[in-house]
Amino acid sequence: MFIGLVDKKLEQLKYMYRYFLAITGLALVLGGCASAPPSGSRAPAGGSVVIESATPEPTVPEYVPEAPRVVVQEPRVVESNQNPALDSLVDQSLRFISERHYSRAIATAERAMSIDRYDPRVYLLLAQAHKFSGNLALSRQYAERGLAISQPDTETSRALESLK
Amino acid sequence: MSRAFKVLKFFYQIGLICVLLVAGYMVWLDFRVTSEFSGRKWDLPSHIYARPLELFVGASVSQEELLWELDQLGYRRVGSARSAGQYSVAENRVQLFVRGFDFWDQTEQPQLLMIEFSGEQIIALNDANYRALGIARLEPLRIGGIFPDQVEDRLPVALGDVPPLLVATLIQVEDRAFFEHRGFSIRGIVRSALNNVVAGDIVGGGSTITQQLVKNFFVGSEQTISRKVKELLMSVLLEIHYSKEEILETYLNEVFLGQSGDRAIHGFGMASWHYFRQPLDELGPEKIALLVGMLKGPYNYNPWTRVESALARRNVVLDLMAQDGLIQAGTLTSLKQSPLGPASRPLLSLNLFPGYMHLVLDELEQEYGDLDFQSEGYDIFTSLDPWVQNQLENSISKGVESLERGYRIDEGHLQAAGILTRIGSGQITALVGGRDPKFDGFNRALFADRAIGSLIKPVVYLTALQHPYKYTLSTLIEDAPFILDAPNGETWVPQNYDGLARGQLALYSAMANSLNLATARLGLDLGVQTVIDTLAILGVQTDWPDFPAYLLGAGGLTPLEVSTLFHTIAADGFYSPLTTIQGIYDAEGQQAGIRVREIEQRIDPAYVHLIQYAMQVVMLEGTGKSLVSRFPNIALAGKTGTTNDSRDSWFAGFDGQHLGVFWVGRDDNKAMPLTGATGALELWSTTFRAIGAESINYVRPPNVEYFWVDPEKNARTDDNCAGAVYLPYAYGSEPTQRVRCDGVGVVEDWLNRFLGL
Numbered sequence: 001m002f003i004g005l006v007d008k009k010l011e012q013l014k015y016m017y018r019y020f021l022a023i024t025g026l027a028l029v030l031g032g033c034a035s036a037p038p039s040g041s042r043a044p045a046g047g048s049v050v051i052e053s054a055t056p057e058p059t060v061p062e063y064v065p066e067a068p069r070v071v072v073q074e075p076r077v078v079e080s081n082q083n084p085a086l087d088s089l090v091d092q093s094l095r096f097i098s099e100r101h102y103s104r105a106i107a108t109a110e111r112a113m114s115i116d117r118y119d120p121r122v123y124l125l126l127a128q129a130h131k132f133s134g135n136l137a138l139s140r141q142y143a144e145r146g147l148a149i150s151q152p153d154t155e156t157s158r159a160l161e162s163l164k
Numbered sequence: 165m166s167r168a169f170k171v172l173k174f175f176y177q178i179g180l181i182c183v184l185l186v187a188g189y190m191v192w193l194d195f196r197v198t199s200e201f202s203g204r205k206w207d208l209p210s211h212i213y214a215r216p217l218e219l220f221v222g223a224s225v226s227q228e229e230l231l232w233e234l235d236q237l238g239y240r241r242v243g244s245a246r247s248a249g250q251y252s253v254a255e256n257r258v259q260l261f262v263r264g265f266d267f268w269d270q271t272e273q274p275q276l277l278m279i280e281f282s283g284e285q286i287i288a289l290n291d292a293n294y295r296a297l298g299i300a301r302l303e304p305l306r307i308g309g310i311f312p313d314q315v316e317d318r319l320p321v322a323l324g325d326v327p328p329l330l331v332a333t334l335i336q337v338e339d340r341a342f343f344e345h346r347g348f349s350i351r352g353i354v355r356s357a358l359n360n361v362v363a364g365d366i367v368g369g370g371s372t373i374t375q376q377l378v379k380n381f382f383v384g385s386e387q388t389i390s391r392k393v394k395e396l397l398m399s400v401l402l403e404i405h406y407s408k409e410e411i412l413e414t415y416l417n418e419v420f421l422g423q424s425g426d427r428a429i430h431g432f433g434m435a436s437w438h439y440f441r442q443p444l445d446e447l448g449p450e451k452i453a454l455l456v457g458m459l460k461g462p463y464n465y466n467p468w469t470r471v472e473s474a475l476a477r478r479n480v481v482l483d484l485m486a487q488d489g490l491i492q493a494g495t496l497t498s499l500k501q502s503p504l505g506p507a508s509r510p511l512l513s514l515n516l517f518p519g520y521m522h523l524v525l526d527e528l529e530q531e532y533g534d535l536d537f538q539s540e541g542y543d544i545f546t547s548l549d550p551w552v553q554n555q556l557e558n559s560i561s562k563g564v565e566s567l568e569r570g571y572r573i574d575e576g577h578l579q580a581a582g583i584l585t586r587i588g589s590g591q592i593t594a595l596v597g598g599r600d601p602k603f604d605g606f607n608r609a610l611f612a613d614r615a616i617g618s619l620i621k622p623v624v625y626l627t628a629l630q631h632p633y634k635y636t637l638s639t640l641i642e643d644a645p646f647i648l649d650a651p652n653g654e655t656w657v658p659q660n661y662d663g664l665a666r667g668q669l670a671l672y673s674a675m676a677n678s679l680n681l682a683t684a685r686l687g688l689d690l691g692v693q694t695v696i697d698t699l700a701i702l703g704v705q706t707d708w709p710d711f712p713a714y715l716l717g718a719g720g721l722t723p724l725e726v727s728t729l730f731h732t733i734a735a736d737g738f739y740s741p742l743t744t745i746q747g748i749y750d751a752e753g754q755q756a757g758i759r760v761r762e763i764e765q766r767i768d769p770a771y772v773h774l775i776q777y778a779m780q781v782v783m784l785e786g787t788g789k790s791l792v793s794r795f796p797n798i799a800l801a802g803k804t805g806t807t808n809d810s811r812d813s814w815f816a817g818f819d820g821q822h823l824g825v826f827w828v829g830r831d832d833n834k835a836m837p838l839t840g841a842t843g844a845l846e847l848w849s850t851t852f853r854a855i856g857a858e859s860i861n862y863v864r865p866p867n868v869e870y871f872w873v874d875p876e877k878n879a880r881t882d883d884n885c886a887g888a889v890y891l892p893y894a895y896g897s898e899p900t901q902r903v904r905c906d907g908v909g910v911v912e913d914w915l916n917r918f919l920g921l
Binding site for chain 2: 071074103106108111145148
């Protein structure tokens, strides 16, 4: 009898647990997933009235998404690059900046950009050259561009940050 | 006063009047000579250049591409390159003597380069002493011009830059006494007068170089006595005011040497490029002989059309050169046996790349309208990549024919357009406005305003992803049918392309598979106007109404506008205006107009990173997956677009270097049996295979984190779970729920185990 009582209690507990799961699930659907457009045949709001679909529901095929093979790269720490062409253009552009030939510095940095547009040094050069030639707004934009691909807390990123 | 005195006085007065008249006439002639001959003598055409080819280790430049470019630039293949303009080839190595060029940032000197290739890449770049070089570049190819009203094309050269052999030959053939006479030659005039008497007509001849110049510059070629007198007087005046060197230099640049369509070739500088695709200083004696010989009659001795006459005339000149010791007698026989050697085709027509040039001219007019390109002789540098342009033209012209054959479309009805843009800089590198790329007709790339279909979807999803706490790539959205009542009483019943509905699925999957129902629901939740606003943020202003159908691409854009919007996406959210012109320099080499490359962050790179992810899934699993086998191990991103009844086939996609936007359709807007995937995508694929695709640089922005996720549950899971995907999330927006590999929630699992269930 005791065992029967325990079984009964256990059944009650299981029932309560399932009820709890159902409530939790519902709460999740209404809460965490409420951002998704509502399911069913009613489209999201937006000032328009949606009526029930008059057409029969089409067959829903079994849809099993595959795992995409997208490869992501980490932002580079580019205090030095392994590309001699890029390095030589970066050096040249720096030299032009030091000689106050800003339009040449920009042209050279743009050549560097066409070799590797994910090297933050290129944007640092462009930001500096535009700043020194008086185009502060464009300088800030290039600084933002460089920061978007820079590893934080590097020499380059700090220099870019100072130009924002 | 005697009668005789009166008569004498009368004649004296008449004589005085005559002298005054002659003096006045001479003063007038003198004024003309000095005013027109001083300063700039011609309206100089402006020349338009392509981008210079950059050479460096790791550059995606194949040996084939380099040799093609060298051929376009008129480099000669020799056994061993010893001077500028020559190259030699040995297996995968090219020895190249570059010409040098005065670039906008610095002057490149002529130098010998040793280049080694592997596959589609340069793997070694050394100088003549086998020292490694960082980077080198070829001079840019001249691709077109803007000409004066009389369409005279010339490339002025200074006398000091003209080969001495050319000057000597010219004087030998045209005017032996040039440095002795004072503008005319009595001997020459007597000889020509006798010839005219014998012929019974004026058959010309006898003019000195100075007289020929006066004829070209001032008096024209009419054969009358008065003109001859005027020519003589002006020649004397010219010699009084100007040195022999000035007269000779002007003659070298003025003389007419042929015609190319509407374009008149003037001067030896341009003639050298026109006939041989080489600068003057690279011409050998046989080519100099031909050009000098052609002065007698550029039409009669045209090396392309009058081969035998040209050959005979050239050899006459070579004989004269040998007689005067200008060339060694021993070389005469071999020189006379050498072929004429003109280029395979004229250097440039008036419009070699009409579609691209259309955009260049538009840009010049809009942004540099105050410059006089018809007469000031500007050099205009563009971003056109001739190799890429060539591949694009081939892909479109052949691809359209192939599509017509394959899908049994009436021949000649299908049209296409394509634009390739360098990502980041926004430089347009190639553009084709129709199936016949050389035809200067309606430019569909710039003006065909066509519904963009599903190309709008990345804009819809990007709008959603900018609300990271509401929408992420794994947010489950509903792909289910619905009917929408429009305010005008009509109903809108969107459908998926295959008529099926997928139910609930992850947001990135809905985009990858271009699901209309899911997109329409999502777009309505966001608001049509919000999506149109995102389009404007990406760089394309429209006057689209906020009708729901615009969420599925009912709105029209040109391929150029589509390129603008996708360029902002490909450039990680940074907008740049798409441009062709990089810089403009005047005839003295001074910067006249420079393109300040604008850049502006329009959207947080984190959200663009997410949409780029979805666009990569399009190419791996969605409507672009047919390219996986054609571009193995190359990461690409893109989106197909098809409009109602397949009236328009679009594809916008990018690799690591280029964004390519293609459109295929009919000018009459009729239906065709093509989708974005079967039409435009094919042209994109052919083009990118030809130019060599590179994987996109998919760099994680600092404010993006990746998590393993069960896409069916929108919950984090373990990396070893079947079906788990590694998805990017804007910082803090990742799912909070965790599930096991079997999809059971971790909390649920713990409770189950606790309760022994």
